[in-house]
Amino acid sequence: MASSAAAIVSGSPFRSSPLIHNHHASRYAPGSISVVSLPRRVSRRGLSVKSGLIEPDGGKLMNLVVEESRRRVMKHEAETVPARIKLNRVDLEWVHVLSEGWASPLKGFMRQSEFLQTLHFNSFRLEDGSVVNMSVPIVLAIDDDQKFRIGDSNQVTLVDSVGNPIAILNDIEIYKHPKEERIARTWGTTARGLPYAEEAITKAGNWLIGGDLQVLEPIKYNDGLDRFRLSPSQLREEFIRRGADAVFAFQLRNPVHNGHALLMTDTRRRLLEMGYKNPVLLLNPLGGFTKADDVPLSWRMRQHEKVLEDGVLDPETTVVSIFPSPMLYAGPTEVQWHAKARINAGANFYIVGRDPAGMGHPTEKRDLYDADHGKKVLSMAPGLERLNILPFKVAAYDKTQGKMAFFDPSRSQDFLFISGTKMRGLAKKKENPPDGFMCPSGWKVLVDYYDSLSAETGNGRVSEAVASA
């Protein structure tokens, strides 16, 4: 599946060409000009980068990947560290997230003081007294046996599923993993069936290990989509190259329909009205762990590609790139993480919708979160004061116009709401949605996806197929 996806997306209009730095990039930057700290790769070129992009949290974008010149030495060191921890899929996604600075100023897996502040305050205080947002624990669990084997060591080597060293964790701190409390404070429930908890917490070890990460090489998945995984540093370079004077981020984990597109183009229009000259959209689909009934990343990327090819979104003012985080489905707690990470990627506007990062309650017949809590919590979150929150206007299918439009409550009978469940149901049955709901080529990707699923169901491989990508 991965290789066919790669074949299809090659030649796409997504921006993934080598990034060329533009010295005039900041010409449109309004207001105060501030120095953006860029990671070593840029600094080493000796460029003095100035732009109006929002500063990363803590003032400096973390880059935890070992410099190329030191890789050989560090890889040798990694081989000699006696204690090793095997990373599972979600662990590796967090190493990726941390390595590129999405979680700046975090320098590695959380130590206890960061973990406790995250659980209790959704933020933590830096040494200079300033506060940064951090709402989801980024932690690494180990079991009793691993803890025993680490003993008094000060560092451990993290390895992938086949034993290849990925990173060294230094100045480690091992502390208890209060699983029930972590789940309760992150999700506001301890009901069984929370996808991330089942995947990464409930069966995990009784200890957490924090420390500073040195990642040996940039994390790659070799699934044909790596070139769409731009780091915050690369995204910032791209925004500067395009002369963006405002960057608005749209987090998504679903196929893009014309309601989304309407919202994004309308946001750009509003930003232009506000006086910005060149607002750029960061369309940043989530690429890590998702629950089994979400559409897998590779299919979503094909669908997004069609949307851009069809001109529903303007490739000139849109950057499509994959956000490497796993999905927690933790609603108001998680939406803060989604927003904070995009600050680090250079976004100063964030679009937030109804029930962001929400899902149905795993054991009760209701949504897990109040649909309005996400945007309310986000708008009040400590450490996100610098970010402009753009509430999502509700779009629905306007039967009188035959297209997606902003819902007008004064003529509600004219509108049709097409839920995700309904959309999936139609695609599974190879039926078409109303004209104008989604561009036909994008819709075909969805139909093909469900088609591939039912073909695989015949082979009894459905769960594997859904869990991959």
Add this chain to the structure above:
Amino acid sequence: MASSAAAIVSGSPFRSSPLIHNHHASRYAPGSISVVSLPRRVSRRGLSVKSGLIEPDGGKLMNLVVEESRRRVMKHEAETVPARIKLNRVDLEWVHVLSEGWASPLKGFMRQSEFLQTLHFNSFRLEDGSVVNMSVPIVLAIDDDQKFRIGDSNQVTLVDSVGNPIAILNDIEIYKHPKEERIARTWGTTARGLPYAEEAITKAGNWLIGGDLQVLEPIKYNDGLDRFRLSPSQLREEFIRRGADAVFAFQLRNPVHNGHALLMTDTRRRLLEMGYKNPVLLLNPLGGFTKADDVPLSWRMRQHEKVLEDGVLDPETTVVSIFPSPMLYAGPTEVQWHAKARINAGANFYIVGRDPAGMGHPTEKRDLYDADHGKKVLSMAPGLERLNILPFKVAAYDKTQGKMAFFDPSRSQDFLFISGTKMRGLAKKKENPPDGFMCPSGWKVLVDYYDSLSAETGNGRVSEAVASA
């Protein structure tokens, strides 16, 4: 029981004489002198109060009790408001807490924005951008029927169990009561058997009603202990009268033993060493709802009285007063509330022990919270930066000295730890603890309490007796 308690505590050495303002009170105040806003009763006297006491949260101590001159009018208004809500015991305790400004700058039961910030951030941001700590929801629940009856009203009258108006809640806001989420985020568990949740949440209504409180008269319990319920304003006056240049608070819900006393006298010694001339102890036993197996307030107050009579604590530098809050047993979340409320009462030092506000897990064989999390969370809590946290040294019975002493791990075999469970067991069996564990007259109060319980058990009235006070 209440009246006999009143008889015993009369003539006690606790400070409850009429408070006389001392113009020279601030002579010892070190560092910057700041104006402390005192409630109307003081301001009306035309005094210009200056002292070194810590400022209340938000800069102004709330006093939500209607001025005496307006009481008649407001009581009449309360009678005419069509919508009425009957307060239960815990609701009334929160009205008391709010009315006296322990929760400053809160002006009444939380509206949704305060509730959400409390749950997610344990703090909230004021209009001027500053942050105050607020870790436990102070909310009022109503059911569907009450919500229907309130309809479009803008205010409701709160009445006691026999229908007497207590307060008016103005500019009301009604919003959903997410019980599971509230419990999960406050306690870090949703296990059944959390005393406060069972008492005040699980069976409560599906809606919360927030608004600004006007309390018609100071809240009184007529249990003989009201004169020991000093408000934050009265406590501040008392500290000023005594010329305190440091106030250190000790929260407790248990009988005082000599280990506590050692800690408190040692803290005073340390503060004197730090250069303070007159540190005053606020011994502030919790007076609201407690779980059934805690010693009831009236018995605890008798016990505290004996401790002061016996000279274990110095009455000259100790103020004993009741903290009207209910007890949540919410560990690291609740200890922040305990500390924050004492800032409002004028304390700038707070003593925190092992597992503050903790209890056993209601369904598992372990403590609900890690014993160290409370002080760690407290030391990092947003909005409490101004408060000096004094970690509790562990005291135990030193067999070589025959008294309570700070535990010395180098000769651990010399020490005996007497847990609360062990203490209760001894008192129930009318046995004596080792000499020097608690002053004999204080111990006798405990023995008498358990004696009264077993007498009542014979009458089948034990649960009522335990639940009262």
